[in-house]
Amino acid sequence: MTTILVTGGTGTLGRLVAERLRADGHEVRVLSRHTQPYAVDLREGGAGLDAAVAGVDAIVHCATTPRGGDERAAAHLIAAARRAGVPHLVYISIVGVDVVPLGYYRTKLAVEKLVEESGLGWTILRTTQFHDLVVQLLATMARLPVLHLPAGVSDQPIEVAEVADRLASLAVGAPAGRADDMGGPEVRTFPSLARAYLRAAGKRRPLFNVRLVGKTYRAFRGGGHLTPGQAVGKGTFEEYLAARFGGERQG
Known part of the structure; x- marks a missing residue:
């Protein structure tokens, strides 16, 4: 039986x-800051991390935070994996981390490089944004009377369960290096996503497109975070909304 460690194993994807x-019959160890017996803060490392990686056949590294510390956490995990002789490290990343100069994307790219240079067998999977993240963004925007959207920007949201299935499949296989990118089934304009969200949530807001400035905005407008040639996801944004909000509402 294969033993696999999942970091961030209580999060949206890791769970x-x-x-x-x-x-699928594998033994799974879940590592997070508060989950016993492998309660470890990867940013701090320590003896608990060595115990978590000891004897595992693969690590799926899902732990991340936009608040900072991902590079330090990855360095600690890689060092522990080397000491334990772990044969395979799988890392989840984001489409466009090498194109969009957003701080969090740059951090993900830096972690990719750490994984690639780790000396371990490795696999990196880049995907587009999850449906729930798009909804979180739109819900925050909808707190105002007018929903302001970045003009000319589209997105390609994907169902998180499909990404989880792909990661699980990669984890039990041989190290694959850069796996094929994984994108949602449709490239959608932000107004179309916003209208779908508002219908499902039973809200009414006028939409206002805002033209922004800067390198990050230009990269998003240019589609650097999209992968239309790898639109392999099946679950649509409307299907996600129906499951989350209980079907289309009128408000």
């Missing part, structure tokens, strides 16, 4: 990866 691996 589903762990569930899928268990369903």
